[in-house]
Amino acid sequence: MTRVDALNMPVEMISLCDDGGKLRPLRFRYQDAAQQMVVVRVEEVVYQKESQQAGLAACLFVCRAQLGERQRVFELRYAVREHRWTLFRFLS
Amino acid sequence: MAKIICHIDVNSAFLSWSAAYRVHVLGDALDLREIPSAVCGDPESRHGIILAKSAPAKLYGVKTGEPLFQARQKCPQLVVVAPDYALYVENSRRFIAILREVAPLVEQYSIDEAYCDLSGTEKLYGDPLQTAVRIKDRIRDELGFTVNVGVSCNKLLAKMASDFEKPDRVHTLFPAEIAEKLWPLPVRELFLVGPATERKLQAMGITTIGQLAQADPAHLRARLHKHGELIWNFANGRADDELAAETALNKGYGNSVTTAVDIVDRQTAHKVLLSLSETVGMRMRRDAQRGSCISVQIRSNAFRNVSRQMQLPQPTDATLEIYHAACRVFDDLWDGRTPLRLLGVQMSGVSREAPRQGSLFEPDAYERLARSDAAIDSIRARFGESAIMRASFLQTDGVGPMAGGLSKARRSGVTKPVPPEEDEASAEFWAGSAGLLPGEEEG
């Protein structure tokens, strides 16, 4: 099986931190390959977990949303130390 | 009740940590552990030193400590990456944190090695061997890198056992297994047998650990003095664990830098020492460690190495205290004439939060330094290492404020940042957030 590099693209994010410390991505945007600004409204967080891979704390969110014509499933990541969100990869 | 000691050793630590970061954090498809690759002190220079190598690179004969050009001669396709000490410190911390969750007693031995005492945990966890396997698997699954675990009844044998077949393995080396597993190995594999001792033993016809174990201790003492008796005991699996603990405390935090041009004046040398003290101090503070002994190493342009050490009045982790001590040792060591190529600062006698006595003359001096260091560390952690520097680096002659490590060209992953200008789309993006809150979105 050949592996592909993840997208790992920084995005601007509006997220919700609830009073229990739970984080939830709501809406984010990025520039696509054609320099077009894409705004994505997260419809559902399908799955989430915390990661310590390579010693760095991160929160992983597998989400579903409408992107243009298609419903897509993708993984968002929040790097705790860097306070940065990335669109890590598309899963469908 | 028999003691159960584990030694946990990260497989090719620096390389594994850089590889795990690329695969698990940046999402790279390429895993450095699966190709001939190495972490190299200064990858741009052919004289950069190999700090760690992958298993495939090892098959080409690439060795830790050799210069890059030599490694490239053996393995032209070697992929080389710069070290990322800040990342390594994070990995080390998480690795030790997992051990502390599991084992009642943990002693960190170096950035990538630790001992755990699992004695008496059978009732809690069951068979210690299974516990060792669980520790190994948990580190692999949660942190993304592999370790070897050696299990025995003392530190020495546990450490020898973790060095058996790698990676991702648990090995036992109980006293009953010594003859079978330890004695056939070449004597240089034994803990504290260096090249000089190996030569002396070879001259005595001793080439395996087994031969050393069966040699006459009086004979060994005559040739190798106390060290002879020590390694004879080691070869027989007998170790005074206090001694291993002592060695552990002597491990320290060090940093050195090879300069692009020869250093010929004291002022520049002191500037280099300041930047080295900065990185050493920062790493110690991150680990909550203080050191009580400083040593300074210099190398002349004729590649002669000299070093000298000094006991500090108080254990410290403060940059300025390290720096002032380093300057004193350096001024003592250097003749003021010989052009220098390398400077190094090492803190040893390290322990976790070693106690400090209040100074009669400067009661709050250390507290002040500690507060300022903590502020500097947090600014650097948030805004990058160049966000704050000492004023003496403003007019600098190629001496960076953070010499010898902490690479900057990492954590890229940046593809297309959003442009900063505020347009209508931006206004809508941010203003539209109210309707997104979970309680409101259906309305």
Ligand SMILES: [Mg+2]
């Ligand atoms: Mg190791």
